[in-house]
Amino acid sequence: MADQNEKTKTDGTDEAGKAAEAATTEPQPSPLSDNGESEASRQHPWTEQSIDIPDGPIEETLSFETYPADQFEHDELGFDDDEAFDLLRSMLLQRRFENRCRQMYQRQKISGFLHLYIGQEAVSTGSVNAIRLGEDSIITAYRDHGMGLAMGIDPEDGMSELFGKRTGCSKGKGGSMHFFDHDRKMMGGHGIVGAHIPLSTGIAFAEKYQGTDNVCLCFFGDGAMHQGAFREACNLAGIYDLPIVFICENNQYAMGTAVDRAFAKPDLFKHGYNFDFPCSLASGMDVFSVNKAVGDHIESYAREGQPSMLEVRTYRYQGHSITDPADYRAEGELDERQSEDAIVRLQQYLINHDLATEDEIDALDDEVKQEVSDALDAADAADFPDEEAIYDDVYSQDDYPFIA
Numbered sequence: 001m002a003d004q005n006e007k008t009k010t011d012g013t014d015e016a017g018k019a020a021e022a023a024t025t026e027p028q029p030s031p032l033s034d035n036g037e038s039e040a041s042r043q044h045p046w047t048e049q050s051i052d053i054p055d056g057p058i059e060e061t062l063s064f065e066t067y068p069a070d071q072f073e074h075d076e077l078g079f080d081d082d083e084a085f086d087l088l089r090s091m092l093l094q095r096r097f098e099n100r101c102r103q104m105y106q107r108q109k110i111s112g113f114l115h116l117y118i119g120q121e122a123v124s125t126g127s128v129n130a131i132r133l134g135e136d137s138i139i140t141a142y143r144d145h146g147m148g149l150a151m152g153i154d155p156e157d158g159m160s161e162l163f164g165k166r167t168g169c170s171k172g173k174g175g176s177m178h179f180f181d182h183d184r185k186m187m188g189g190h191g192i193v194g195a196h197i198p199l200s201t202g203i204a205f206a207e208k209y210q211g212t213d214n215v216c217l218c219f220f221g222d223g224a225m226h227q228g229a230f231r232e233a234c235n236l237a238g239i240y241d242l243p244i245v246f247i248c249e250n251n252q253y254a255m256g257t258a259v260d261r262a263f264a265k266p267d268l269f270k271h272g273y274n275f276d277f278p279c280s281l282a283s284g285m286d287v288f289s290v291n292k293a294v295g296d297h298i299e300s301y302a303r304e305g306q307p308s309m310l311e312v313r314t315y316r317y318q319g320h321s322i323t324d325p326a327d328y329r330a331e332g333e334l335d336e337r338q339s340e341d342a343i344v345r346l347q348q349y350l351i352n353h354d355l356a357t358e359d360e361i362d363a364l365d366d367e368v369k370q371e372v373s374d375a376l377d378a379a380d381a382a383d384f385p386d387e388e389a390i391y392d393d394v395y396s397q398d399d400y401p402f403i404a
């Protein structure tokens with residue numbers, strides 16, 4: 001990691017003033033507490049930026065770490081043989097769960113929005129296995145079932161949420177786009193594209209302010225990077241040296257628009273460079289590549305108070321939502337991408353490394369299918385929330401300062 005984003009700058013700017021004040025474990029005074037006029041800024045000139053323009057040209061050499069598929073082994077990443085098998089369980093659970101979701105939507109047991117994560121399971125599983133679960137936070141967009149399950153939300157609670165039942169992980173009032181689990185620090189499930197990115201910066205700010213060494217992983221789609229909120233959040237994280245990793249799950253499409261048609265600079269990982277972040281690119285079709293990349297970004301950067309950016313390239317097999325036939329794809333495109341399937345890849349890995357037999361993998365799959373089937377029965381049998389519960393868990397404050 002030593003050469004990560006190694007930069008040679010000859011632009012004459014003074015980097016010293018920007019030398020990272022590493023996050024300490026002591027509570028810090030809020031950088032916002034005195035309207036930006038901190039003690040330090042009053043003792044120094046307002047700006048140290050030079051207006052003497054150096055002789056050009058200004059040259060920069062950049063380097064970005066990559067994490068391709070088929071490069072990493074389970075034991076070098078710290079997984080024992082059983083843990084490697086558990087990764088498969090996690091990914092299979094997400095896929096079987098969502099296959100049944102689709103069916104339940106058609107039977108009108110689930111209504112409203114339904115965005116499936118099928119194809120992207122290595123991203124959630126690889127990432128969750130790189131965090132300190134219960135201490136580090138994860139926040140994501142509306143394609144959130146897989147992340148919730150990978151973080152340990154019980155499939156019964158997840159399916160109940162989708163059925164709108166009171167036993168759901170958001171008490172049946174959040175639905176597909178709003179899986180939450182406060183104890184596990186799964187901070188949602190958010191429906192407005194890009195709107196959760198500033199929230200992630202707030203979470204990271206809170207961790208730093210409270211003097212913890214916890215980090216926040218913020219997942220968002222390629223489409224969300226067009227939002228101004230992405231820039232604002234990255235910039236604040238950079239100014240305050242926050243413990244955060246911005247992770248773009250580039251699944252190649254935002255609704256029906258392909259990433260290379262929508263971006264002037266489709267190498268999305270490079271966008272983090274504008275905030276002086278270390279930036280990397282990982283395969284989202286190999287759980288080990290994701291795990292290694294996210295682990296490196298957490299331990300080398302986020303826990304050291306250095307925000308960073310990771311682009312994970314993946315592919316969604318289904319349409320944008322359940323009602324999208326996805327006929328904007330090229331012929332053969334889906335088959336080609338599915339030939340890289342992360343679940344098949346891991347199954348093959350386990351067999352090749354004598355960590356599991358085909359029979360054991362089939363038995364695991366049957367077990368997972370049964371678990372999902374039980375979750376469906378429980379969701380079906382559960383009650384809807386009471387009508388009065390509609391007023392519970394709604395934020396209100398009588399003396400809210402800005403409302404007359």
Ligand SMILES: Cc1ncc(C[n+]2csc(CCOP(=O)(O)OP(=O)(O)O)c2C)c(N)n1
Pocket residue numbers: 143191192193194220221222223224225251253254255320
């Ligand atoms: C602010 C806002 N604009 C538009 C939408 C409609 N919309 C929902 S999903 C989506 C595409 C987002 O794509 P991406 O961020 O790549 O996520 P993916 O669906 O691929 O996971 C759009 C435009 C929205 N929900 N919020």
Ligand SMILES: [Mg+2]
Pocket residue numbers: 221222223249250251252253254255
């Ligand atoms: Mg997308």
